[in-house]
Amino acid sequence: MKSILHQPLDRVGTDSVKWDGLERWFHVKSDVLPLWVADIDIRTAPSISEALAARAATGEFGYTMFAKEAQEAVSSWYGRRHGLDITPEHVLFSSGVVPGLTHIVEALTKEGDGIVIQSPVYPPFHELVTGLKRVVRDAPLKQVDGKYEMDFDALEHAMRQAKLFLLCSPHNPVGRVWTESELARVVELARTYDVIIVADEIHADLTYPSQHHTAINRLDDRVITVSAPSKAFNIAGLFASYIICPDDAWRKRIIQVQNKHHVLPTPFANTAIIAAYTDVRAERWLDQLTAELEEQATYVVERLNAELPRLTCFMPEASYLLWIDFAALGLEPEARKKWLHEEVRVFLSPGVPFGASASTFERLNFGTSRTIVDEALGRIKTHSDGKAFV
Ligand SMILES: Cc1ncc(COP(=O)(O)O)c(C=O)c1O
CATH class of the missing domain: 3.40.640.10 (Type I PLP-dependent aspartate aminotransferase-like (Major domain))
Structure with a gap:
């Protein structure tokens, strides 16, 4: 069966909050990878698109x-x-x-x-x-x-x-x-x-x-x-x-x-x-997606644990959001933001708005293709290696 998650979907130019919002709202360069707002870089189930197209056709x-x-x-x-x-x-x-x-x-x-x-x-x-x-x-x-x-x-x-x-x-x-x-x-x-x-x-x-x-x-x-x-x-x-x-x-x-x-x-x-x-076609599609998300979560957590063991992450039990503690980097939230956007070139959801205990955290959305996940993890690793961990 064809993968749902790993078929590339170019969302640039669709007025996507996740992709086009980076430049428009945050003035971040277009080569920064968006792993923030909670949607996935995939098309919905084909049966849903068909139903919407039929509804549109009524005028x-x-x-x-x-x-x-x-x-x-x-x-x-x-x-x-x-x-x-x-x-x-x-x-x-x-x-x-x-x-x-x-x-x-x-x-x-x-x-x-x-x-x-x-x-x-x-x-x-x-x-x-x-x-x-x-x-x-x-x-x-x-x-x-x-x-x-x-x-x-x-x-x-x-x-x-x-x-x-x-x-x-x-x-x-x-x-x-x-x-x-x-x-x-x-x-x-x-x-x-x-x-x-x-x-x-x-x-x-x-x-x-x-x-x-x-x-x-x-x-x-x-x-x-x-x-x-x-x-x-x-x-x-x-x-x-x-x-x-x-x-x-x-x-x-x-x-x-x-x-x-x-x-x-x-x-x-x-x-x-x-x-x-x-x-039932949508239900089957969803069952495949959740299995692919669990596989992707396991992959990302294993890679982070192996390659960046000083970052602490929490294996999710649902969805596509990974909560990562960057405390070991020793950066204040503003400095970490600058580092992520300007050096690493990934855009994550910063922890501060999630609550008082969250200032050292970032939330990473891995609901995207393996190619983009690999590129993002590679960038984080490359730019963390030179950093003095506390
Ligand atoms: C827990 C939770 N509730 C609500 C929402 C947003 O829902 P809506 O866009 O329908 O308001 C999100 C989106 O990420 C969410 O994670």
Whole structure:
């Protein structure tokens, strides 16, 4: 079978944030390799492109409602892939996962309320909470034997002062797929302190074949889930996401906020969700992609451990993001940025916005061809070899 990941796709000149955004937004030279924003350098599943082309051919692009068929598609996907029984009417459209999380926080909490997050975590988690004038209650993850774990003492302390918990599952950037027993403890704590759990499961469908993702809604039927086919099928630019909210009163409040913000799908969002979640060809394509991503993760981690042992990295259990500690280089974040962009010529996501403990880290997106991965790792090695490690 032809590889999905290793077929080159030239994205330059497509207004790609990842590729064209470097020069336009950051004034970085065009020979810098972009291994930052979280999409992959591949075409989506051919069956999804076909469905979108057929929708485009209708020529009908008026204002569109969330299709019943799309709600049913989400329900059948979660049933088949995650063993969850979802009522289709509980699925709301969202024009992105971050907007979905933001609208939920706006609907179910008020200014000054505490919102739990677990840093290091995807920066919008911090930003949406402070942007809405809620208070971040951080329960930082801890490193145990080369792996990140939840700190349940910190989590309990944070939940005591919070109304809502933004859970990242699987976790960006540390790559953990939380186990059922970890999630069961989260549920228990949330019940004790009456905290609403909102689970961002956008990376769940990229869980590696060797791992198992537990949809936390299976352990507590009031959990609100926000997700999308966007990461799994590499269609983030279509903004086709959704919120699953089983609680009637909460769902009503979320809908009120969504109406205030004019949340409506594009016709292509409906088509993409239906094509991704109901066509067996897309499902087979995804199974191949996750296997290739696990192989790529293993390759990158093994190479880094062998060739750059003083950089610490954490083997992900899902998706295509690698969290690397550059502390041994002894560079401050600004100096490291200059070194990466001007000498090494790779663009990574800097750690600082992910949380207080992350200033020595960079996040590397290996969702690209082996050729580009090899070139990037080679550049990092060449330019690290001469550096005085502390
Ligand atoms: C955990 C997580 N949530 C949300 C998003 C972004 O989702 P969206 O673009 O749909 O807002 C990302 C993108 O990287 C992510 O990693």
